[in-house]
Each structure stands twice: as structure tokens, then as C-alpha cells.
Amino acid sequence: MPKRYKIEFFEQKDFVCYYPTGFTTIDTHHEISFGSKVVKAICKKQPNGRNIISISSALAKQLYLPTFISTITLFENDIRLVIGPLIGIFSSGFTNFPVKPIGERSAVFSKLLSMHSSVGVVPFIFGQEHIDWNQKLIKGFFFTKEGWTQMTVPFPNVIYDRLPNRRSEKLKTSMKVKDKLEKENFIPWYNPGFFNKLDVYERLFNDRKALLYLPETAPFISFDQIERMLSKYGHIYIKPMNGSLGLGVHQIIFDKMKNAYYCRYHDSKNHLLKFQTLESLINHVFANKNLDRMIVQQGISLLRENNRPIDFRVHANKNEHGNWKITAIAAKVAGLGSPITHVKNGGEIKTIEEVFKDKEEQIKYKKKLEYAALDIANSIEKHLDGIIGEIGFDFGIDTKGNVWLFEANSKPGRSIFSHPNLREFDFLTRKLTLSYSIFLTEKFLNKYKELSV
Template identity: 55%
Template structure:
């Protein structure tokens, strides 16, 4: 991890940079200082007072568009240049005109994300397409200093963290144009691009021998006969939108062979839980789904999950790449389904619980180890099979009644609702730190080993 230093500013009409006295320095070889895409010719020396801080002259701050309220920073030296930062741009959409909530209801998430800056020495800010000044190579970025949002003009960043809120914003033509331009013309690494397509992801992973044991049978909707076959094999199946999120549009279909009846459990558009009964599968499908809707659905094997008070349990497991580019598990929580709900999502009445609230100490240890092992193996496999630089994944995993782990979904932009649980505050902090630490790792790799950046 990069070492973090306090910043000391001083007035001077020349571009001067004083580096910490503890850093070995050949001042004769250092002639340039960079912040993101901007650089300036400067005189670089060890701190004249022997202090272990970074000193930056007012002229150098002006040349680099250095944020005036930044208090800590890290740096690396390569060839004849000192690279400050890195400057991490967090790209998103959904901005508002409200000063206290400039990114709407997600302002709280972003303020927490930016607040870990002082501990890491990186320089994170939030921006969208309307904040980019292409002509001057500058961005009007949103910073969070001392519990306040501020707009600061900074250079193009060293690396970009994609936090677009939904698939709709991702499909906009301008998004791909911006991403392509910043990546190709400016050479800026872009991580966590794109939402996963559920069916595409399963198809990419099913031939990987290390992970296919975690995958329930999952198929694009083809015919009634295929659902009948899967119902005969598994007792129940789930129909899910291929590009759905937050549990929206998920239907559980069950067949009772003794009564010859089919049941469909789902939540309707008015958030009401429904359980409908049919005498044939064809009646069920024709009543519940529109034809065009079916074309966008997948059919997934039902799993007899662990239960608590007759309510199924699954697990949200977050993984992140760290400052070394290695995967680690950053959070694990159990989710208990709401009464009569198809999913365990909180908005459908589900409850977030820690493992030790639901299981004995011995069971908790066993389940935690199995979930960690599965999540790390799956993260590596997804990383190898999906284009782009992936820095975090949120998994929905299940454990069946034979204690086997299953992967139901993997999300490239995982939600944060589980972190409302009081026992997950440290995990929340860790995921935020790791999200930016990986950005620092990518920027260093792009700088020091550019030939290894092809992904």
C-alpha cells in the first residue's frame, strides 16, 4: 500500500515540491510533477526543514489544479517524474441541483466512499458526463471535505471507477463514447465497467471445472417442456429477468405431483405478494407472463435451502480486489426471506442477519469458510472470463440442506443495504477502502507496467 503523508502548502511564485525527508531522493533527476493528466516542470527536493511531509508551492498547486482542501496524499516516483495521488474519478449519473444531495439518494453512499481518502492518500472525486471539459482536459469534480460537498476543477484522473446506477444509464450512447475516449485517447484505466448479464455469465462459467459445481442449472426460456423437465427434476424453479436487479421480476414456480397443480409465487408491481394456482403450466405461463417478457427471462434450478422458521436463507458475500490486485472477501451476511416472499431482499420483507445470529458457533465457522472459499474461487473465474478490470463483486450464494454452496447471482455493482446491520460496520468500511485501494493499484500498474494492462 502507498504511504500517506500530510500536505504543507506555502506561497511561492515558482513550481516547487518538497518531498518527505525519509524518502531517498536524487533531486537532480526529478524535473516534473504530475496530478492525473496534468504535469508541470518543477524543482523537487527533500524538505528543507527535514520534516516528513510533502510541501507544495502555491504556483505548483495552480499549475496542477491541486485541490486546496486536500490534507493528505501519497505519491510514487518513476523516471524523472513525481506522480501525486493517484487521482481517482468515480463516474456515475443521476446528479441533482441540490447542494446537500448532489447525487440524489446515493449521495450518502458516495460521501462515505470519499471519506476514506485521508486514510489511503488517494484523491477520489465523483463526476458525470456533463462535468467534463474536453477542450481543456479538466473535470468539475464533486469532492467531500469535512462533511460538505464541494465542486473542484481537477485534471482528468489517473484511473476511473465505474459506479453507474443502472443498466439504463449504461446503455446511453454517450456513456460508451466517453468511456472509449478516456480509455483509448487518454490511456486511463477504467474498472468495474458494465453490469453482468445473468445468462451470459452462467454460460461463460459453466465449462470452468473449478466453478461449475457451484452453478445451478440455468437456461434461457425456451419452452414449456423444458420447465416441465426441470420441475420434475428439482421440484421448483425460478424465472428471472436476465438483466434484473433488486429481486424485481423473480417468480417461483412449484409443481405438486399429488394434486397435479402448479403454483406461482411473485411480488406484483404494487409490491403485493401473490400466490396463484393453476391446473396446467401453460395456463400459468400465459396468465402471468407476456410473450415478449418471456424472451428476456431465464429458468433456474430451485435449491432446497437452509431455513429459519420455515423461511429460506441465502447469503450476500462481497469480494474486492485489494491494493495488490488480489481477491479477498470483505463482507458476509445472511438474508432471511420475508413471509410469503420469493426473494430474501430487504425491500421484500427480508431480514439481514449475521451468521452467529442464525447458527451455532461451529455451524457459523463451517458456513463462513465454505462461503469464502466459493466466493474467492468464483471471483477469480469471473475475472478471467469477463472483459475489463473487475474490482468488486457481490454474490448471492445459497447453502442447501446437504451443506453444498450454490451461486444464484453475481453483481458487478453490488448494493449496500446489508451494511445497515450493526455488526457489518467494519465490513462496510473495508469494502470502501478496498474499492479505492484497487484504483490505486491499477494506476500504479498502468504507470510502472503498461504492457501488462491488456484485459
């Protein structure tokens, strides 16, 4: 099992590494690696019984090992000493401003990168323009006590995909970087791509456990389809297949008593429009929208607070052992007149304890949400492509206490962590995002070892 150790640097012109006393008993290693960089070195056990890694200045320079780091992970490996992991966070939208190298997202990434010492990893962020393919080096951005700094490092052990949107993901340059680093350089790449709502639904439909949580969902086909679902459920949602942040979500309600159709949605403000026919509703509201890119989803009679519907965000992360762990649960209460619970549309973040005053209800619903998230996380991992290390789920709970999956997000937003009582969970989600790279690195080293035998 990999273990985190303190690391120190000392001045010497030779390539020397003293590894912790408790790490191994035989001085057989003649190489040390950091990321893709491998250097022949004098590797010996600490002579004075110290449980710390000591690296000479010459060796650190040759490995391109940043000397601001205070802890690092040491991996068991028969071939060489492996330290790291070096985590490359791939993104786009870089600027020429040293204080904000990746624009407004710099603050989010600085929080993530500042976790390095508590996890024992070396994370940096980079874009396609920072790669030197010939030398297999990257001029990445690190976050230190002094702020942002750019340093040259080898190709990383793993890559965490943080492209900001589907448009950047589909650029030829982005696809080329992923293809070359993952397939030609054999670097594990986790959380690739954004989930497509319909694709997730169709892939999970034949999974017995996941099916329990899936509302009826289908691509938009015709008025007859909507009429049938309205007759069955009373209300439905029409939303973009590849939407996010609640953008483009429309709730359609059929009032049998008034024989009228209502459409609730939000653009710059909340709207509630009344129509005598479904056709007039569709022609008016969706006149400039491509219905072929929309899905129709069963409406759920949700639990409410002060007549405002509630849904729940659940974060699931893989840990350093490669196991799913529930890292955060929050309630989102919709704004008045809004069909969605997003904060930008007047929604409010609350804890489970604030929504359910009764202790038994708190425990009951928390367990239901945790079980649902773990069931679906395992199903998604089984049925979707790529290495998945984190998922943000949006769940609803109906008036009968049943849990429904509204959406799974491969790159979940972090608005729930603005709540003061959820900040410790913000810390946990960031920590596990980096910890998972330790598992992936060890897994790759073991695979490489098997191929080498």
C-alpha cells in the same frame, strides 16, 4: 511500493515540492504530476528530515491539486514525481441542488468520498456534462468537511464506473465518454457494466472450479423445458436476465401429490397462485412479460430459519495489491411468503452468528462461502471483459451443505450494511474500493515506463 504520506501546502510563487526524506536519495526529478497534469518544478528532498510532502501554493494551483486534502500517495517513478491517485467516479443523474448534487445517491457517495484521507487518494464524482475535452479538465464534485463542493481537476489516473443502471450505461453519451477516456486517454476504467446472469453462467460453465457452484441455468425456450426441470428439481425460478433487487423473480413449484402448479412472486405484495396446468400458469402470470428475456434456473432446497429460506450476500473487493479479499458476509432471511430475500420484500438481514448458533457451524459455513466467492471472483476476472474491482455474490446453501451461486453483481447494493454489526465491513468495502485505484495507477505507470524505454 506506493506509500501514503501527509501533505501540507505553503505560500510561495515558485513551483516547489519537498518530498519525504524516506522516499528517495537523489534529487533528479524535474517534473511532478497529478492526474493527467504534468508540471516542471523544483523537486527536492525535505531539508529538515521530515517524512511529509510539502507543495507550494503556486504549484498546487498549477496542478489543480485540491488543498483540503491531508494525505496523498507518492509513487516510485524514474521519470517524475507522481502524486495521487486522482480517482474519477463516473455516474449520471446530477441535479442543480448543491446539497444533493447527485440526488438521493449523494449520501452513499459522500460516505465513499469521505474515505480519502484514510486511503491517501483524491476521489471525486462527475458526469459527461462536467468534462472539458479541449483543456482535459473536469469540474468534479468533492466531499469535504464543509460538505459538497465543485472543483476543476485534470483527467484522473483511474475511473471507477458507478452508472446507476443499464439504461444509463447504454446511452450513447455514456459510451462515448468511456471510449474517449479509456481508449484515447489510456485511463484504466474499473467495474464497467452490469453483469448479465446468463452471460456469467455460460462463461463460467467451462471453468472447473466455478462449475461446482453453478445451478442449472438456461434461457427460456419452451413449456417442455420447464416441465423437465420441474420434474428433476421440484421447483424452479424464472427471472429476468438483466434483473436486479429481486424484481421479476418467480418461483414455480410442482406438487406431485396434488398434481398442481404453484407460482410465488412479489410485485406490490406477495402472491401465491395455484394452477392445474403449467400452460395456464404461464399464460396468466407471464401474459404481459417478455419470456425471451427470462432465464430458467434450478430450484435449490435451501437452509431455512423458522421455515423461511436463507441466502447469503458475500462482498469481494480487490485491495491495493490487486488481490481479492472477502470484505463482508451476511445472511438474508426471506419475508413470509416471499420467493426472495430482499429487505424491501420483507426480508431480514442477519449475521452468520445470528443464523448459526453453533460455533463450529459458523466457522464451517463462513469458510465455504469465502472459498466459493474467491473461486468465482477469480473465474469471473479470467472469463469476463474489463477491469473488475468488486463483486457482490448471492449464494444459497442447500440442506446438504453445498454452496450455490445465484447471482454475481458488478455494482452490489449496500442494504446488508444497515445491520449494526456489519457497519465495520461497510467501512472496509468502501476503503478497498478506493485502495484498488492505487494498484491500478502503479500498474499503469509501470506499463507506461516500459513503453517509454
